[in-house]
Amino acid sequence: MDETKCYLAVDGGNSKTEYRLLNASGAVIAACRGGASNHETLPGGFGGAADVLISEISDLLAAQGYALSHVSDAVMGLAGADYDEQARALQNALGARGLSRCFVCNDGYLGVMVGIENGIGICYSAGSGVTCAGMNAEGARAQFGGIGTLSGDIGGGFDIAAFVYRSVYQHLFFGKTYTTLKDAYFTLFDVRTPEAFLASAARMQNEESARQLIGLFFTAMETGDELALRYAALAASHAADCIIAVSDTLLLKPTVHVALSGSIMTAVAPPTFRRMIEYELFRRKGKYFSLHVNDRPPVDGAVRWVRLRNHLPEVFL
Structure with a gap:
C-alpha cells in the first residue's frame, strides 16, 4: 500500500468548514475546523472560495507530513454549489490550485x-x-x-x-x-x-x-x-x-x-x-x-463517500 496517499473529506458552509484527513487505509487521522467557504458570500467568488479551501487544506496536510500532490481523492460538500455548473466551477478552481482529483457537490448530499x-x-x-x-x-x-x-x-x-x-x-x-x-x-x-x-x-x-x-x-x-x-x-x-x-x-x-x-x-x-x-x-x-x-455531522457523510469511491473499509473501531 502506498502510504504517501491520503484522502480528504470536507463539509463547507456559510459560517464554518469541517475538514477530515484520511490515510491510505481510509482511517481518519486528523481533523480541523476552518472559516466560511461559500463562494456566494466570500470576496472573489469561486476563486476566493478555492483560495480559502486550499489554504486550510494545505495547513491540515502539512501538519501530518502530506502535500496536495499526495491527495488521491477528495469529497467536498460545499454550500453554494447549488447547480452542476457551480460545482464544476469550484472543482476547476480547486484543480487549478493543485487539488487535481476531487468531487464537489452541494453540502446537502452529505x-x-x-x-x-x-x-x-x-x-x-x-x-x-x-x-x-x-x-x-x-x-x-x-x-x-x-x-x-x-x-x-x-x-x-x-x-x-x-x-x-x-x-x-x-x-x-x-x-x-x-x-x-x-x-x-x-x-x-x-x-x-x-x-x-x-x-x-x-x-x-x-x-x-x-x-x-x-x-x-x-x-x-x-x-x-x-x-x-x-x-x-x-x-x-x-x-x-x-x-x-x-x-x-x-x-x-x-x-x-x-x-x-x-x-x-x-x-x-x-x-x-x-x-x-x-x-x-x-x-x-x-x-x-x-x-x-x-x-x-455532515462531514461524516463526506468521509463515508470518499471511502465508497475508493473501495476503502467504511468502519474503523
Missing part, C-alpha cells in the same frame, strides 16, 4: 450519506438557510431549495430572524396583528420605545442575536402565537414541497427515508415542528415518507 443507512433517500436541511437533496439507487442526484428568496425558501435561520423583526415592525408601525414576539423582543433586547426598536435592527448582523430570535420564534409557536404558527405552517409546507419534488424527480418508491439535519432541525426546533412537516407530507402523499432527525 446529509443523505450520513443520515440514511444505505445512502438512498432524502436529506432536508435547515440551518442558516434551507436545502433539500436526495439520491437514488442508480446514483442520480436531485436538489431543490437553497437559493433563498429566489426559490421561495423559508424556515432557515436567517429567514426566521427576519420574520421575527418584520412581525414586530409591522405591528408597531402598520397596525398589523399583535404578536407575543413583540413583548419577547422588547424584553430580550431591553427595548423600550419604537425608536429604540428601529435602532435594534443592527442586531440582525450579530449571529448570537439571530440565534436568540430563532429561540423566541419557536417559543411563540409552542405557546400558540397566531403569526408564529402561520409562519411555521408555511415553512412546513415548503419543506414538504422540496421533499416531494426530490422524491418525484428521483422516482423514489415508498417507504422513502428522509433525514432532517441542520441546526434548526437538530438543535432548535421542537418536535411539534417536525410533526407539522410529517402531517403536510401525509396529507399529500399518505404513508410515503419516514422522517428522522440526524444528529451526526
Whole structure:
C-alpha cells in the first residue's frame, strides 16, 4: 500500500468548514475546523472560495507530513454549489490550485450519506438557510431549495430572524396583528420605545442575536402565537414541497427515508415542528415518507463517500 496517499473529506458552509484527513487505509487521522467557504458570500467568488479551501487544506496536510500532490481523492460538500455548473466551477478552481482529483457537490448530499443507512433517500436541511437533496439507487442526484428568496425558501435561520423583526415592525408601525414576539423582543433586547426598536435592527448582523430570535420564534409557536404558527405552517409546507419534488424527480418508491439535519432541525426546533412537516407530507402523499432527525455531522457523510469511491473499509473501531 502506498502510504504517501491520503484522502480528504470536507463539509463547507456559510459560517464554518469541517475538514477530515484520511490515510491510505481510509482511517481518519486528523481533523480541523476552518472559516466560511461559500463562494456566494466570500470576496472573489469561486476563486476566493478555492483560495480559502486550499489554504486550510494545505495547513491540515502539512501538519501530518502530506502535500496536495499526495491527495488521491477528495469529497467536498460545499454550500453554494447549488447547480452542476457551480460545482464544476469550484472543482476547476480547486484543480487549478493543485487539488487535481476531487468531487464537489452541494453540502446537502452529505446529509443523505450520513443520515440514511444505505445512502438512498432524502436529506432536508435547515440551518442558516434551507436545502433539500436526495439520491437514488442508480446514483442520480436531485436538489431543490437553497437559493433563498429566489426559490421561495423559508424556515432557515436567517429567514426566521427576519420574520421575527418584520412581525414586530409591522405591528408597531402598520397596525398589523399583535404578536407575543413583540413583548419577547422588547424584553430580550431591553427595548423600550419604537425608536429604540428601529435602532435594534443592527442586531440582525450579530449571529448570537439571530440565534436568540430563532429561540423566541419557536417559543411563540409552542405557546400558540397566531403569526408564529402561520409562519411555521408555511415553512412546513415548503419543506414538504422540496421533499416531494426530490422524491418525484428521483422516482423514489415508498417507504422513502428522509433525514432532517441542520441546526434548526437538530438543535432548535421542537418536535411539534417536525410533526407539522410529517402531517403536510401525509396529507399529500399518505404513508410515503419516514422522517428522522440526524444528529451526526455532515462531514461524516463526506468521509463515508470518499471511502465508497475508493473501495476503502467504511468502519474503523
